[in-house]
Amino acid sequence: MTIPAAVFDSLIATLEAESPIAFDGLRIDCDGETYRLETPERERTGLDEDDLEAALESVVDYVTNWHYWQEAVGGTGTARRAFLRWCERAPRAAEMDTDETSATSDDPLEVPARYDALREGVDREWGQLCLTTRLVDDTDAADSAGERVYDLWHVDDADTDLADLEVYDDPRDARELSTNDDDGRYRPLKTAPTLVSGWAFTGLSGSELVETIGFFYPATIANWHRELQGTLDVDHWLETAERQTGIYDVIDELPREAVEWLTEACCVDSQCLRRREWQYEDGDEIAVDGGDGQFPCREPCSLVVAAARKWTVLESEDERTYELELTPSELHQLEELIDAVADGRTDEIREADVYDGANRYRARYLRAKRFDDDGTLEARERHDD
C-alpha cells in the first residue's frame, strides 16, 4: 500500500521543522539528508528521502495514524484529543515517548491491533451513549488517510438495525433528543438515566462527536479529562453551600445527616449517571455510594442546590409525635406508596392490580377511609406533658 503524497509531504515538512517524529510506536529521525525509521516490528537506517518513502509503505498504518492525530485531530493536551484517543483505546501517554505506556489506560491497543479493531469498529460506552470509532474505507484519498469517523447511539439500540433508527448528523440535534424522556417529561438533569432511544448519529468527525456529546452530557468530557490528569477540582457540599446567595443562602444550614439523605435521593446511579466525587467536606466523606459512572460529578449541581433549599426549610421544623389509627396492612401500604413514587414506578402499576398497595384504587380506598372532610389524614398530635 502506498503512502498518499500529501501525507508524505506533511511528514517530511514536520521532520524538517522538528525531528524526530515519535508517535504511537512510529519513530522517524532525520539527520541531514539521512533518515532512520523504527517501529516495534522493524528498524531501517541510512535511508534517503526516496528510500524512506518506500520503507514507509511497509508501515502505512503507523503513518496514517500519525497523520490523523497530527493533522485532523491536533489539539495536543486538549480534552477533545484525550477523549478521541480513549474512544479507540489508544495508549494515553504514548504521544510523548514511544516507550511509555500508561498504567491507567484500560487495555490500550498498539497501532496494528488498533487498526484491526478500527476496521471492525471500536465500541465505547459513555453514560447511556454507545460510541463507535471506525476507519473510513476510502484509503486512496489523501485527505482521508487514516481518517476515523464516529457513530453514536443509545446503548439500548446497540443491537438495533440502523434502518430502524432515526439518523442525524448535526450535533445540535442532540439538544432536542435530550430534552424530554420517553413519557414526554422535561429532563432538567442531562445526566439522568432517562435518555430516549431510537436515534443514531453516523459518520461524525471527531470534533462533531465531542460537540454532540457536549449537548447530551455537557462538560462531562472536560471533567473526565481533568480527573484523568489528576486535576479535577472537587467542590464539596459545604463549600458549594456556603458559596450560595439569595434564596439559596440557607442551604448551608442543612443538617449533616440530611446531606446523606439528599445524596441517596438524588445522586445515586439510578438517578444520575455522574459519579459523585464531592463529599460533605474535605475529610468528612458521605457514606452513600457515589456510583460507578464513567465521568465524575465535581460539585452539587443546580438541581441538588434547589432541592436542598426545600429540604433545609423542611428540616427546620421540629419533630412531633402523632397518633392515628391504621391496620398493619395500611401501615405497610403507606410504605408501598412511598416506594412506588420514589422508584418512579407508579405508571407501571396495572389498573386492576389491587394486590399492589400503590395501585390507584387501593390509594383511593385508603383516602376515602382515613381522610377527614378537610382532605387531611386523621391524625392527632400527642402532647406528653
Added chain:
Amino acid sequence: MQALVVAAHGSHLNPNASDPTYAHADTVRETGAFDEVREAFWKEEPHFRDVIRTLESESVFVVPLFISEGYFTEQVIPRELRLEEWDPEQWDSDGTTASQVTLEAEDVDKTIHYCGPVGTHDAMTDVIVQRAENVTDDPDVGEGVGLAVVGHGTERNENSAKAVEYHADRIREQGRFDAVEALFMDEEPEVDDVTDYFETDDIVVVPLFIADGYHTQEDIPEDMGLTEDYRLGWDVPAAVDGHRVWYAGAVGTEDLMADVVLERAADAGADIGGALESDTGRRADT
C-alpha cells in the same frame, strides 16, 4: 482562537425557557465569527460553573442574556465563573452602561471578557422597534401608533426599571411613534392601565423580557385585559377599551437579538468581521 459564551438563566421546570438562548447562539454559530460558541445556564447544563473548561479558545467572551444589571450579572455569573478580582465597580455603570471587564478565571488559563447584559445595549432599542414592526407586520409602524415598553419593575432591583426607561427614552427621541411609554408589572405606571397612557387607537406592547414564560404569557396578557384567561389565548390586535392592542411577547425571542449578543462581544474586543445581520441588509424576518 476566540469563544463566545451566551449566559442565560434556564429553567428546571420549563423546557422552553432556553429556546431563545439556543436560537441566538445558533445564529452566532452560523456567522462563523467565533471558533466556539456555548450556551451556559444557571438552571441547566452546561452550568456557568463548568462552561469555560469546555472551551479550547484562550480568549472567551461571556455575554449575559439578561435584561438588566443586577443580582445575576453582578453576583451570580461572575462568582460561578470564578472570575478573579471581579467587582461590579469595574463596570463603572450607572445601571445601564456596563460594557465589559477583562478578567481571569481561577480554574482555567484563559482571558475572560465579561460583558454587560444584552438588555442594556443600545442595539436593544432597535430590537424593540423590530419587534413592533413584526407584530404589526408593518415595517414603517410608528405614525398614529403608541408604543409601550414593559418591564418587571423594581421588585428585585432598580436597574430593571432603568433599562426599560432607557430604551423607551431612546425610541421616543427617534420621533417615530406618536407616544412611547415605559410601563411596569409591579410599580407605577402599571401595564394594567395601558390604555390610559395612550391617545392613539393602536398601541404596540413589547415586554422587555428574555424568554416567554409566566410573566409574558400569563400575567401581562390578563392584566392588560387582552383575555380573561391566558389559556384561551388572545387576539393580535386585541380590542381593549376602544384601543387596538398589539401584544408582541418577549423581545428576547426576536431573531435580531443575536446581533445584540454579537455587538456586546465586539464592544469587548471580539473580532466578529461582518457577522452582524443588520450590516448585511438581511432582516431577521426574511
